[in-house]
Amino acid sequence: MLASGASVLDSSGALAQYSGTVLYAAMVYAGVFLVAPTARPLVAGGVAIAFCWLVELLQLTGWPAELSERSVLARLALGVEFDASDLFWYVAGVLPLAVVHHALVRPTSTQE
Structure with a gap:
């Protein structure tokens, strides 16, 4: 049950905020391969x-906040306001995936 005034998209808690940022970054990483397989x-x-x-x-411009007022999709894709800590969490979401992916696809040298 949601508290009065709460939204399904409420991400005010630290866990929800940072895990959402990490997952967004991971999704963007996967999306890169849709564009450039x-x-x-x-x-x-x-x-x-x-x-x-x-x-x-871009959130420093206020433009995403304006779009977010009109569209839930814009809010999910662009966010609402700048948060400097997100810059770290994006790296935390992408770097482990890229390192593991690199290790899995790296050509192995075979010695005969």
């Missing part, structure tokens, strides 16, 4: 982090 994992990680940081810095 042959991208190397570490390059894709850099692109994903850069995109997330760009969206976060």
Whole structure:
């Protein structure tokens, strides 16, 4: 049951806020491979982090907040307000995926 005035999209708690940021970054990392399926994992990680940081810095303009008032999808994709700690959490969401992905697809040298 939601408290009075609470929203399904309420992410005011620290766990909800940071886990959502990490998951958003992981989703962007996966999305890079939809656009560029042959991208190397570490390059894709850099692109994903850069995109997330760009969206976060865009929040300094107030434009995403205006769009978020009119659209739930805009709120989910662009956020509402700048939070400097999100810059760290984006890296925390992408870097482990890129490192593990790199380790899994790295060509192994076979000695005969």
